[in-house]
Amino acid sequence: MSETPRQIALREWDDAYERLRAAGVPQPAYGGPLGRHVAEGDTRLRKLRFDNSLAALRLWDFLLTEEDRLQLARDAGKKLVGTMKDLGTVPVMASSLDNLVAFYPDGAWWIPCVMEVNSGLLQIADSLGIDESFCPVRAMLGAFVTGAHFPIPDLLTCSVGATCDDFSAIAQRLNGLGYPILWWEIPHRRVPEDNEGGVQLPGGFRAPASLVRFVRSELERIRLALEKLSGRVIDEGTLSRGIAKANHIRRLLAELRQAAFTATPCPIPALEMLIAEMLAIHFCSDQEETIAVLQDLLDEVNRRVAAGTGYGTADTARMFWVDPVADLQVMNLLEDCGGRICGTEYLFAHALDPIPTDVPPMEALARMALADPMVGSATDRAARIKAEIRRFGAEAVIVSRIPGASHCALEGEIIGEIVRAECGLPVLEIEVPPLTDAVSPSLRTRLEALVETVVNRRSR
Ligand code: SF4
Numbered sequence: 001m002s003e004t005p006r007q008i009a010l011r012e013w014d015d016a017y018e019r020l021r022a023a024g025v026p027q028p029a030y031g032g033p034l035g036r037h038v039a040e041g042d043t044r045l046r047k048l049r050f051d052n053s054l055a056a057l058r059l060w061d062f063l064l065t066e067e068d069r070l071q072l073a074r075d076a077g078k079k080l081v082g083t084m085k086d087l088g089t090v091p092v093m094a095s096s097l098d099n100l101v102a103f104y105p106d107g108a109w110w111i112p113c114v115m116e117v118n119s120g121l122l123q124i125a126d127s128l129g130i131d132e133s134f135c136p137v138r139a140m141l142g143a144f145v146t147g148a149h150f151p152i153p154d155l156l157t158c159s160v161g162a163t164c165d166d167f168s169a170i171a172q173r174l175n176g177l178g179y180p181i182l183w184w185e186i187p188h189r190r191v192p193e194d195n196e197g198g199v200q201l202p203g204g205f206r207a208p209a210s211l212v213r214f215v216r217s218e219l220e221r222i223r224l225a226l227e228k229l230s231g232r233v234i235d236e237g238t239l240s241r242g243i244a245k246a247n248h249i250r251r252l253l254a255e256l257r258q259a260a261f262t263a264t265p266c267p268i269p270a271l272e273m274l275i276a277e278m279l280a281i282h283f284c285s286d287q288e289e290t291i292a293v294l295q296d297l298l299d300e301v302n303r304r305v306a307a308g309t310g311y312g313t314a315d316t317a318r319m320f321w322v323d324p325v326a327d328l329q330v331m332n333l334l335e336d337c338g339g340r341i342c343g344t345e346y347l348f349a350h351a352l353d354p355i356p357t358d359v360p361p362m363e364a365l366a367r368m369a370l371a372d373p374m375v376g377s378a379t380d381r382a383a384r385i386k387a388e389i390r391r392f393g394a395e396a397v398i399v400s401r402i403p404g405a406s407h408c409a410l411e412g413e414i415i416g417e418i419v420r421a422e423c424g425l426p427v428l429e430i431e432v433p434p435l436t437d438a439v440s441p442s443l444r445t446r447l448e449a450l451v452e453t454v455v456n457r458r459s460r
Helices: 010-022 043-047 054-064 066-075 090-094 105-114 121-127 136-146 165-176 209-230 236-262 270-285 287-307 329-336 361-370 378-392 411-423 437-458
Strands: 079-084 100-103 155-161 182-186 198-200 206-208 317-322 339-345 396-401 427-431
Touching: 010 054, 043 105, 054 066, 054 270, 054 287, 066 079, 066 100, 066 270, 079 090, 079 105, 079 209, 090 100, 090 209, 090 236, 090 270, 090 361, 100 209, 100 270, 105 121, 105 136, 121 136, 136 165, 155 165, 155 209, 182 209, 198 209, 206 209, 209 361, 236 270, 236 287, 236 339, 236 361, 270 287, 270 329, 270 339, 317 378, 317 437, 329 339, 329 437, 339 378, 339 437, 378 411, 396 411, 396 437, 411 427, 427 437
Parallel strands: 079 100, 079 155, 155 182, 317 339, 317 396, 396 427
Antiparallel strands: 198 206
């Protein structure tokens, strides 16, 4: 089904799926009409618009069946590792053994959106003293209590130290409820002083060698725990193979980002790109399938670029997006307003950078963990964002704040000031709650105004 790219509603996808099935088009084992997820409570899908490629259908199917995959893994005797907060490091270690499967309970962050606040998870968090002054990640507490959204993992890890207050508080509450957590510390990243050795990190920052050594020792504790859980040794060869696979995924994403953010017309919508980028964090609990899903998407994107098909025109306003949206529908809204995505920083840039392969694997993972945008300063984040703005030729920046999130109270302002001053671009800061229906008209007005500003600036 290589048709003219267009966004279609859920019902249209389900009709198309039936036609595909009748025509004998092969589907992955987890495939099916997307509408079946609505019956399971994912009602927000009815309001989204999806890219009409088979590759996009596979991507959505893959994303929405993670819970089934985790259950199947457990039934097959594999051990489940719930990795919290580090967004990209421990899953690389766990995935290097084929009897471990890692996932992020933090992914519950999106349940209030996808289930349109009907899951009851936020109410459970409220009852446990974690109210709306916290970010939507508090839904994770409810998911543990109900056991209805992911199997309770055999091992839970969580990075602490240079992490947001929300996550620290919620993970401690979880621990207090009787879920044991293996904590590991990630210190705040700083630049090396003149008299101490510095180490180059993926993504371009430098950190003192002592900090890298410390993180490495913390990750050694994780390695021991994973070995104990799996009953196998994670030696250097095993880890190197795990890193090679993760790098394969990162390479695919780099190609995808390059094409998606630079080609005109835009070959793939913002929403599908957001989902694709997220796969870098934990591979949606299946590394091999992540590779296949991303390869499919990249092939489709390359086909569209070669054919000159896609969304929008050369006049479409080119936006750089900072922070993930709590309501996925806002990515559709951006395009409705005449914008497209040309660069993103969704809080996990370190999960997209290639992991070094010229140093021992544990050293490489420690360097990667320290490259996390969340463990450094807002100025560091702004530096990366500036470089990417120039690389992808963005014409404006949108910072989407997350209600209650402690990481972004002032960060958006700092990033905005730096980008305005040094790139000379307009910056719009918006707050995106898990459901934007009530504020959609004002969000639309603000996004349209930004698009208009971009267009007017071109004629100056
Ligand atoms: S406050 Fe920010 S970094 Fe922390 S859990 Fe929420 S969204 Fe993630």
